[in-house]
Amino acid sequence: MSRWRFVLSARWARYLVLVLLFAAGCAGLASWQVARRDAKVAEITRIEQNYDAAPIPLEEALPEPGSFTADREWQRVELTGEYRTEDQLVVRNRPRGGTPGFEVLVPFETDSGRVFLVDRGWVPISDGGAPASIPDAPEGPVTVIARLKPGEGTVAGATTTSSGVLASIHLPEVERVLGTPVEQSAYGLLAGEDPAPAERPAPAARPEIDEGPHLSYAVQWVVFALLGFGGLVFAGRQEYRYRNADDPEEQRRAADRAAKRAVRRTDADEEDALLDSVR
Structure with a gap:
């Protein structure tokens, strides 16, 4: 030794x-x-449980303003009311398949008077840098099925343009731009509309199941x-x-x-x- x-x-x-x-x-x-893997597995579990689940009324999923919880992400909810088409907004810098574009946001006022933001889908950018032709949201009473998503954060150094083009789906900023109360804890990815329009923006892709x-x-x-x-x-x-x-x-x-x-x-x-x- x-x-x-x-x-x-x-x-x-x-x-x-x-x-x-x-x-x-x-x-x-x-x-x-x-x-990080545990967080990804939890996200996959939420997708598998909620993505194809039967839709429930918005008031059941979010009984009070600001009551969204992570376990409700991707849950389908049903809303009845009318789109506020005059308040339509777009979010820039949303590429899809290598093509730059915009997300189309339209506030939806339910029969109970609640305003909930709906992401109706994606449109490509035009040659002039503006959104290409945006299909109109249905007018009058409509039933909407949407999947719940939490609001996004802000983008450092990016602001809303004078024409109302947003940098992200930051719900407090949406409320500021619209000048009216909007549900702050979540928004919805459009899954279906009744009556369905002849055309609509490209729907959101199904999330990948990958750890x-x-x-x-x-x-x-x-x-x-x-x-x-x-x-x-x-x-x-x-x-x-x-x-x-x-x-x-x-x-x-x-x-x-x-x-x-x-x-x-x-x-x-x-x-x-x-x-x-x-x-």
């Missing part, structure tokens, strides 16, 4: 501290990836941490051999290792010679 006393030196203590710090960093990154590579990344960070400790052990072994090169026992072990390497090389040479003879 005295031959390993060098590992108790200050130098090796610093090596150990560095490896421990590296392992702690890897563990933190692995934990972060696991948390992503987070679990494999977490495993990789754990492997990196283990490699750090493995590297420390390897370095210790190499220094041990260097310090004890004159020891007869260590010399015998070195000779055994050299002999094994020679045998492996000899076997490989024989295989190569056999292959050459076949050619």
Whole structure:
């Protein structure tokens, strides 16, 4: 054991501290990836439970203004009332399939007087930079089926244009622009209208069910941490051999290792010679 006393030196203590710090960093990154996977799995669960579920009245899903909760995301809700077509808005910088475009937002006033924002879909950008032709929302009484989504945040440095083009679906900003109270905790992605118009903006695509590579990344960070400790052990072994090169026992072990390497090389040479003879 005295031959390993060098590992108790200050130098090796610093090596150990560095490896421990590296392992702690890897563990933190692995934990972060696991948390991201858990969040993705929770999102997938909500999609599977809510996306194709039977629609429920808006008043049941959101009994009070601001009562939206994450477990209601993608839930289909039913609204009856009329679109406020004169208050139609668009949101810029919404590419789809590599084509830039806009989301079309129309406030919907329910029979109870509640105003709920509906995203009717996507339209491409025109040559002049404005939205292309936007199909009109149905006039008069209509029943709408929409999927609940939480409002978006603001975009740093981006503002609403003088013509009312929004940078994001930030519901407080929508309320400010419209000058009328709007449901603040959620809006709806249009799923259907009755009566249905002849045409409408392109509907939102079904969300993908994909956990992503987070679990494999977490495993990789754990492997990196283990490699750090493995590297420390390897370095210790190499220094041990260097310090004890004159020891007869260590010399015998070195000779055994050299002999094994020679045998492996000899076997490989024989295989190569056999292959050459076949050619």
